Amino acid sequence: MSNATKRRQVSRLSRARRIDDIMAAGREVFREKGYEDAPLSDIAEKANVVEGSIYRYFENKRDLLVKVIEDWYKVMLADYQEQLSGISGTRNRLRYMIWRHLKTIHDEPALCNLMFQYLRSGKDYSQTVVYKLNREYTRQTLDIIREGIGKGELRNDVSLRLVRDMIYGCVEHRTWAYLRGEGDFDIETTANEVVELVLSGLEVRSAVSGTKPDISKRLERVVEKLERLAATTGE
Amino acid sequence: MSNATKRRQVSRLSRARRIDDIMAAGREVFREKGYEDAPLSDIAEKANVVEGSIYRYFENKRDLLVKVIEDWYKVMLADYQEQLSGISGTRNRLRYMIWRHLKTIHDEPALCNLMFQYLRSGKDYSQTVVYKLNREYTRQTLDIIREGIGKGELRNDVSLRLVRDMIYGCVEHRTWAYLRGEGDFDIETTANEVVELVLSGLEVRSAVSGTKPDISKRLERVVEKLERLAATTGE
DNA sequence: TAAAATAAATAAATATAATTCATTAAAACT
DNA sequence: AGTTTTAATGAATTATATTTATTTATTTTA
Known part of the structure; x- marks a missing residue:
């Protein structure tokens, strides 16, 4: 040579x-x-x-991408179960799931983009490890809703999967602009807004008699006002 | 030669x-x-x-793609306004918007995929014609919600844009598998489910007289709400 | 109408990246 | 020390997007 x-x-x-x-x-x-x-x-x-x-x-460039995302996903989802077990109450647990999703997007917009663009829309997605991990992760959301229904806190006449789609779809749509690099979003506020909007559609409506406003009704009204106030100040 | x-x-x-x-x-x-x-x-x-x-x-291959999608979008959205003007009632009008989105995805999954994958996530998306068309189209959804609030049919304490994100995000998440070529979905049923789930969170709660739950149970619920509220505002 | 000007269309050349493969050399083994 | 195995290399190959010089159809104009 x-x-x-x-x-x-x-x-x-x-x-x-x-x-x-x-x-x-x-x-x-x-x-x-x-x-x-x-x-x-x-x-x-x-x-x-x-x-x-x-x-x-x-195998090829795409295979490398898939493995990279897989690797990231594994570490990211590792402590979900543990964290979640320390949180009680349907609303709090649901909020944690939403908050966590928002935080992931906020911390790793580029990798999320790759996941959404190149993995999730691929024909082979449902055979990938990432799909499996994702399923397990969103199953926890289903479990929380199921528990809520069991405790009588949530309506029992809606599709669990639809609620899940609504939660994650809403979060993703909300963060689209951020993912393109336009502006920012506040994790805490957004989590509050989403959980509130989803739950107010899920919570069982309390039946109230119409004639004379008794003490409980008055209390409830005050609570509603306070909640609205809280939602406003959050912005 | x-x-x-x-x-x-x-x-x-x-x-x-x-x-x-x-x-x-x-x-x-x-x-x-x-x-x-x-x-x-x-x-x-x-x-x-x-x-x-x-x-x-x-200009190049991507420019061709953009123009192709643009062209398709224009024709597709052309009669929205007209169709919508023939539909009355907040629920019906909202359902039409959802139904229409579902139908588009069902009829042209491949083009929708291209739109989601290669246009919407591009850095230049918000300067494109498709973005403009899309904005105008989703604005109609916002208008419907605004009208609903004006008529006192919908809650006035939620972000309009969040509701819009919830609707379209939900629809897209629900149709992801179909877009990958896995299985099918029923447009009518899905439209009904989505509009119902969104509205039951949007509609003002009508006071329904029925069997009254005892005072202690009701008080307990209110206290729970207040506690949650205190926890939330504390952050 | 014939020559000249213009612009469309072509086909070949170029550039860029992914992928393959024969060769080289480091480590493991005998 | 010599042999085998296999990681790593770097050059070759392939596949496409993009550019460009040339050719040809059409329009203009004298």
Whole structure:
């Protein structure tokens, strides 16, 4: 071999270490440039390997993306169950789920975008690990609603899955502009608004007699006023 | 020129006709293969032009996609206003908006996917014509809600935009699987479910006389509400 | 109507990235 | 130390989007 085509010092790391390096580089570059605008050469450089090496560990570019998101998802969802077990009351538990979703979007808008754009809409999504993780995670929301119905706090005549779709759909729509890099949103306020709007449609309506306003009715009215006030000041 | 490199008969159509042909071909191929898997060569062939010709009328591949979706959107939204003016009552009008959205997704899942994946999440989305059309279209939903509030039929203490996000977010989440080609959904049933769930959270609660729950139970509920309120405002 | 000007359409060239593969060299094994 | 295995390389290949020089149809105009 001529000295003109010297190859750099080759170091052989463990399989696990190489995979970690490539995934870390992939996450960074994907986060920064998105999927299509992220050349594999950038990822290779950042991971200190040559492009071809990536194909030893990943089937193709998309496979790398899927694994990167998978990895992120696993860590992110790890402590859900634990956190949730420390929260009681239907409203609080539901609010936590919503709050958590909002926080994830707020913290990692780019990765969320990749998840929404390239994983969730893919034909093979329902065979992926991310799909499974996601199912398990949203199942907790269903459980909370089911419990609420069991305790008589929530209406029992609506589809659980529809409520779930409403919650997550609402959150995502609300955050679309932020995901495009336009403006910001407040996690706490939004969580309050969403949980309030969903619950006021879910909560059983308390039957009240119409004739003479007794003490309980007056109290309830005051509560409603206070709630409205709280919603207003939240903005 | 040698007879080996014969160029086929060249026909020169009007500018408008060529654009139409290319857009029609683009719509077909994009609908069939998506964006990334649709080679420009397929579109050119279907439009009876050569690849390079597309660049006379469109800046690049993405520009063609944007124009294709734009074109579809314009036709699709054309009669909204007219149809809506023939429908009265807050619930019916809201249901129409939801039904219409569901029907669009049901009829053109592939184009909706392109819109969601490649237009709405693009950095330049809020400068596009599609964004404008979309705004105008969802504004009608806001108007319906505003009217409902004006007539005293709907609660006046929720954010209009949040309700809109809830409606469209819910519909989209509900149809995600269908958009991936998994299963089907019933437009009528889904429209009914969504409008019911949203409204039962929006409608002012009518005081219904019935069997009165005992005072202690009612007081307990109110106290719970106050406690929650105190916890919320404390943050 | 024929020559000149204009613009459309072409086909080949170029550029960029993903993917493949034969070769090299580090580590493991005997 | 010599042999085998396999990670890593870097060059080659492929697939497309995009650009450009050239050709050809149409319009203008004298």
